[in-house]
Amino acid sequence: MAEVLVYVDHVDGAVRKPTLELLTLARRIGEPVAVALGAGAEATAAVLAEHGAVKVLTADAPEFSDYLVVPKVDALQAAYAAVSPAAVLLPSSAENKEIGARLAVRIGSGIITDATDLEAGDEGPVATQAAFAASFSTKSRVSKGTPVITVKPNSAPVEAAPAAGTVEALAVTFGALATGTKVTSRTPRESTGRPELTEAAIVVSGGRGVNGAENFHIIEALADSLGAAVGASRAAVDAGWYPHSNQVGQTGKSVSPQLYIASGISGAIQHRAGMQTSKTIVAINKDAEAPIFDLVDYGVVGDLFAVVPQLTDEIKARKG
């Protein structure tokens, strides 16, 4: 059976959920060989093996953290040369898309980004993507070279599928470009304790209707009652009420959770571009004419300052 390279997203050895989802998809097209780089790479092997990785290639070097993107491309290229895979898959994130893109150029292959599904086809893997603010669904494939495909979080279930997971050290030679962009300092983002926005199963977002940074605690309280991530519309971010890292939409993050709750968000096309593939959509808005109501499974026309706290209290009561 063909081997499929799966690039591993991990934090000091803790594998992030989108990588485990990706292993589910990878098994549809071949035998997953995982590539884990940086500090803690070897520690990823156990969980990767539980989810179907037949082999885990690992490498660590200071270059991975001291310089931007290219050292990781060099390493993935070394893995590609060692394995000759049928496809290279990466979990979609801003950095991973850059890594995949540069690899694709080097190996003379096409790239598909932000796939929401993946299946085996007669001419190689077929990827489903959302286009034009998710108003279209397309099916595409790479027609030249070895398909390089990045897959959005929440595109597949995490499934256990025990495999060997043999750990092998990957020999990496860094090229001249590897040290081109130096990372002179790094400030970790302060953890809110909430799930990562793009990975979360539930996202609760606030928009213009929240009417001030000081009111966002209402949105956060609802999110916390559901174990959800907090998102914000561009209007709320541009007004300085919430950080850009939480922005959902065309110029922010694209999310695809099981449940999306929009509060005080009208639903401009730019926002819809970032959340329209959510499975269940709920909205609370004073304006009955707001376009967001065209998308919802359940909508409440009302004042979010009354509805959201009542909803939060009710959820807490039901959860006991």
Next chain:
Amino acid sequence: MSLRIVVCVKYVPDATGDRQFTEDLTVNRDDVDGLLSELDEYAVEQALQIADEADDAEITVLTVGPEDAKDALRKALSMGADKAIHVEDDDLHGSDVMATSLVLAKAIEKAGYDLVITGMASTDGTMGVLPAILAERLGVPQVTLLSEVKVEDGVVTGRRDGDSASEQLEASLPALVSVTDQSGEARYPSFKGIMAAKKKPVESWDLEELEIESDEVGLEGSWTAVDSATQRPARTAGTIVKDEGEGGKSLAEFLAGQKFI
């Protein structure tokens, strides 16, 4: 020494229009108005600010696209860029990111550059991979997804706000920079700028001038293929209730029914 800045921009269908695919599964550009991709306005803005700080700088805006794409160049020129290059050729129709990036890279090399600036992604394809691909093709450092950028003494520095950390980056010129919508609001063209833009030079190049064969671009030369594009069915009308004091509770009931609680 003059700082040569090339800003890559894209002419995209207006996202508020009814965007469709054509029969060959490329983007229908006829039925929806096009404009300069909003995210590229930030790239033009940063180029203008970097040029302001430099002793002597020249900003060239570059686009690959059909005849109408000149509108995007005019907008960038009216914001303050010095000159423009339009790569136009019938054989380019249907080019994917790999084919387009090949054309851009050849054009950038032909134009000459110390710094290439792009937006973080286009607002139509929204892949966000072109900057990295261009850096790879040009063989220069990528200093991408910057929310702050500065160029001084042949060195570009900037801040990249990632998901887990905020990083300070540094690279020597020549380099490729991409900026986010957090890098600073783009200026509106002034009346004077709009008038001045009409007199600024716009060069037109075709594939022959760039020594690119027609089978390296277009649908044939692309490295990906779209097999189908289906309009997603409109979401079936959901339940909408008016809050008369129990809106939060009814929503909780719905969420419980869907097993979210």
